[in-house]
Amino acid sequence: MIRNKISSKFTAIILALLLGLTSTTASFGQQSLENTNQSLRYSRYSRLSPKIIPIQSSERNFILQIPIEKLEDDARFEDYEFYYTILNSYQQTFTQENLTRFQESDLKKDTPSHFYFEERIVIPEEQSEAIALVKIVDSRQGDEYYYHMDLVGPFILGHPNFGAYFGNSIPFDQTFLTKEQALLFQGSAMNLHRFHYPAAFGAPFPPMETKPAPVPREVKVEYQGDYLINTPKSFDDDGYYFIQSDTNSTAGLMIKTAPEAFPRVNTWEDMIDMVVYISTRKEHEQLLEATDKKKALDQYWIGITKDEEAAKTLIREYFRQIEFANILFTDFKEGWKTDRGMVYTVMGPPNGVVFRQNAEIWTYGDLNSNSKINFTFARVKNILTPNYYTLNRSRALQPEWFQSITLWRSGRMDF
Structure with a gap:
């Protein structure tokens, strides 16, 4: 929610054309995640920033929160085409035919800062891998934005069964929270548990340094107790937090705290x-x-x-x-x-x-x-x-x- 907005649509178009930063889909006959160029995700001139936030209501049932941040002023729904699908692997091909298009009536919210969709899905028991994919096409110049999130797979240790929200009811679509902000948590659990890690990290080794970086022998953690859901909560200590509804589970939500000036330089x-x-x-x-x-x-x-x-x-x-x-x-x-x-x-x-x-x-x-x-x-x-x-x-x-x-x-x- 805090990436700087582009002040002019025309400026964005000209800059993108001059600098060659428009997104291109890989020139393969069949498109999959493994050959789709997602460079617009990291462009300094992107007009949108999509996210997918899974809430796992049961082992195979998910609510997909899909907040799409508006990085250009006065972004209009009619200027874009919005699609989503669920893939069973990174190699599975997808086409316009197997993408589901969102209509304007599907919007859960349309705020000055976000388009927001929400979908409920069920992953079949026999499916060992599931990836949610969002595709957005800028109909004015053809730019294609992609974002994906694994729901089930070898790198997933579980997703939380609760959501975190800003004051405008838009899901928390960042991994960091500045200290003057608070979040509202909602879900089926009554209480949430808060663990604080007061860790500080140095800069990484350069790319050609092949020796491994030192790893701390132990990580300090402070259990800060539980609190009722549906209660606004701020996170004021330096480091990062891990929020869980079940401390016997590996599922939770990580929140990195940051000074007020963040992401800009502070001192x-x-x-x-x-x-x-x-x-x-x-x-x-x-x-x-x-x-x-x-x-x-x-x-x-x-x-x-x-x-x-x-x-x-x-x-x-x-x-x-x-x-x-x-x-x-x-x-x-x-x-x-x-x-x-x-x-x-x-x-x-x-x-x-x-x-x-x-x-x-x-x-x-x-x-x-x-x-x-x-x-x-x-x-x-x-x-x-x-x-x-x-x-x-x-x-x-x-x-x-x-x-x-x-x-x-x-x-x-x-x-």
Whole structure:
């Protein structure tokens, strides 16, 4: 609900055409999740941001909440075509014929910020895998938006049997909550249990660093008791929370808390942490040790660009990337600290994004060229989120990584 809106439809169209950021479906005879390019999901010029939030009312029964955030001003239903389907694998093909189209009468809510649909579905007992898919077509220029969510499968440890809502009754469609916000929980359970994890994380290793990152031997957790459902609740402690209706289950809802300024940068200290991706080790150590953080940062930016105007542009663009990384990839870590957030910050939005059951693959460069480069993020089973990915690191990624850092430091990176 907090991604910045595009102020002008015409500006968005022109930027998308000039920068080549319109979504393209893979040129295969049969379309499946494994060959559908979902790059618009991560574009800085998207007009919509769809989500699917499953509420599991019983083992095979689901309520699918489908909030679609409006990123352009005055978004109109008639400018889009909305579809959904349930797939039994990432390889299953889908066409217009087996997609169900939503009509305007199917809208549960149409607010200034969201289109909102809701569907009840039952997954057959014999089906070992089920993926909900939403497809949206912008009828003005043909852009195709996709979003999918596993309902049943090897990476799913269960979905909560309750929902979380903003004050306008739109489902909580983020993984982070700023501290001035409260959520209302609704469902069949009487009480919910709240666990707090006061964890802090550092930035990840770069893509060519193949040694494993250190793993904490234990994770601190604080049980903060139970509370009645249908009661607004705020989450004010740093870290992240896991909300459950049944503490004997693996199902629950993870909420990352964030300062009021989030997803934007909050303090000079945060700024210094965030420039680690484009700094030398010596530069970053000097920034960390500086007494006057603001002065040290000013000298840092001027020092790497040698030009005050170029430094201003570089600062604006770099922290714009950080902001988008926080919006798109925050889980129990801030988005910029995740592997996908790191690659997104430095390399920019990928030209191609495809999903397999066990991986997400980003492509940079011409999708039909032998010179393209792929970043593969392996999917990892995690109780907190069904969408946890870690980068497959390789020394082969080093040349392109350093080339992008060089472009940043010269002020020539432009998305």
